[in-house]
Amino acid sequence: MSLRHALLGLLADHPASGYDLTRRFEVSLQKYAWHARHSQIYPELNRLAAEGLISVVEEGARGRRTYAITEAGREEVRRWLLTPNKDAVVRNETVLRMFLLSTLDHAEIRKLLHEWIAEADAELERVCGALDRIEELRREQKDRWFGLFAAEYGRRSFQAQREWAEWALRQLDEAEQDGVERSEKENR
Amino acid sequence: MSLRHALLGLLADHPASGYDLTRRFEVSLQKYAWHARHSQIYPELNRLAAEGLISVVEEGARGRRTYAITEAGREEVRRWLLTPNKDAVVRNETVLRMFLLSTLDHAEIRKLLHEWIAEADAELERVCGALDRIEELRREQKDRWFGLFAAEYGRRSFQAQREWAEWALRQLDEAEQDGVERSEKENR
DNA sequence: CGTTGACATGTCACTCTCAACATGTCATTG
DNA sequence: CAATGACATGTTGAGAGTGACATGTCAACG
Incomplete structure (x- = not known):
């Protein structure tokens, strides 16, 4: 609960x-x-x-x-x-999609990755705005942590999501580059 | 569903x-x-x-x-x-705890942060093990992406969690240092 | 050959969660 | 002064998810 x-x-x-x-x-x-x-x-x-x-x-x-x-x-x-919960509930539909991503073909994977990058950027902007407002509040009240920890966690999460998606795109690039080189070799 | x-x-x-x-x-x-x-x-x-x-x-x-x-x-x-879901379900009890963290006192916050660092380390070890096994499989089958994207996402998430917790600990240190300096000034 | 523990599937009563429906208030604006 | 839209709280039936209970098989070990 x-x-x-x-x-x-x-x-x-x-x-x-x-x-x-x-x-x-x-x-x-x-x-x-x-x-x-x-x-x-x-x-x-x-x-x-x-x-x-x-x-x-x-x-x-x-x-x-x-x-x-x-x-x-x-x-x-x-x-x-x-009272930490040993197996805390985690349900994240987006992460589930990431998990199953590889069942699609390369073009489709790229499309989704680009969408996630855009989404992460949008969320980053939102979270950074929130962080600015919290920073403002904290000028008055040094010990007011509420929101700050959470917002910073959100910022780092979306940052990580963005970087992951970019990494995945690079992986696909490399794999395709590999494929091209191999077929060039075969054509010689 | x-x-x-x-x-x-x-x-x-x-x-x-x-x-x-x-x-x-x-x-x-x-x-x-x-x-x-x-x-x-x-x-x-x-x-x-x-x-x-x-x-x-x-x-x-x-x-x-x-x-x-x-x-x-x-x-x-x-x-x-x-078919991307605009508002995908997200439920994460651990992140919720992070969100509400600031309702505790400093000593308790530190305790939880240390626990999360340990947890992140344990998960990182697990995920890195999985990544090694996936890497192994991929030597044979270059285009086998299943698991790789997901595991790398997990690795980056737990890495981000760990770094966030360390950042939070530093924030507390700085705030306490500030407090000490201020009370020293008052005592002069 | 009995015990143990992993393997394997299932059900059920209960709680949690959602989408849709329902109802009304108050401030603004044309 | 009528329409609009944000404010504000509620219910309900259906579906999702849980913990506990239930049942049995097979391999290994002493």
Whole structure:
């Protein structure tokens, strides 16, 4: 049950509504940590509130409810973080595609690799923007690490993805160069 | 429904039984691409066989059934790979922990970072072993890419994870050094 | 020849997750 | 003042995924 810990963790940084949390999933967690939709988030918030791990601290317009983490909630996050899961769940559709890439032919592989490079570039831009904003915040508050670790991890991941795709393209180039040389030899 | 494509993809490399596939999930896909248990794999294989995407090519001892991918199955994998999913599912419990890391105190953060470095080292060793074995195979068969792309991706991911954790430790060092200097100034 | 452990497949009840449907509020703008 | 679109929360049926239980085979070893 990681969803509840993702929610508790976000609320540990600062209070937010279900709507805010859905946004934060979309812009930050979604792409490389944890994917969740509002239809899952709202019921889970209600459960967390019922269990006393979070509480409503403000009711605003349009039925908006702002939640804050409680002391019990903080303890739960702490407990979860300090209890490492030997076989943590990993599901990443993009990486799965990378895994199965070689079942395609060279032209198709190249096409996908170029798409991934473009995607990595787009994500890198996004993450670097986030890093700048976090850097800004940290001028005021030196010990505010929230977001920084995660964003830097994202940056390095997408950087690695990009470099991997470029490496794979070079591998294909070399293999094709090899092929050409061999057939030239045969034609002599 | 990525599980079926993971299975089809593995069978596209070479035929295997449910037991073999469970093993291959455990040793290769599990850690960075896709997580699945045998209780999910066996029923899915039966469904795939019923749909004609795979077929039993051998029945061995202990009820062992070896499956091979069919032409229809190959087409399905191809179709899936070439239809990129705009918002691909990503769930990674370890990365989620990294995201929420800053809710802990410095000593605890350091502890987790050291654990992740050790874990990354262990995975790196495993992946490098796999890469050596793949390299061996490729001496014979130059155009056999299966596994190579994936293993290299894994290697780069765990390398990035390790470097990130070291970076994070340095950040903490610097922050603490800063703190010490500031309190020394105050004491003058 | 009995025990152990890897090999091998399966089921089931339960929880998690998703896509689609549903409902309404408030601010802006033409 | 009507339309539009972002804000905001919810439900539900279906499918995905899990842990535990279940069952049996075969090879090796003492």
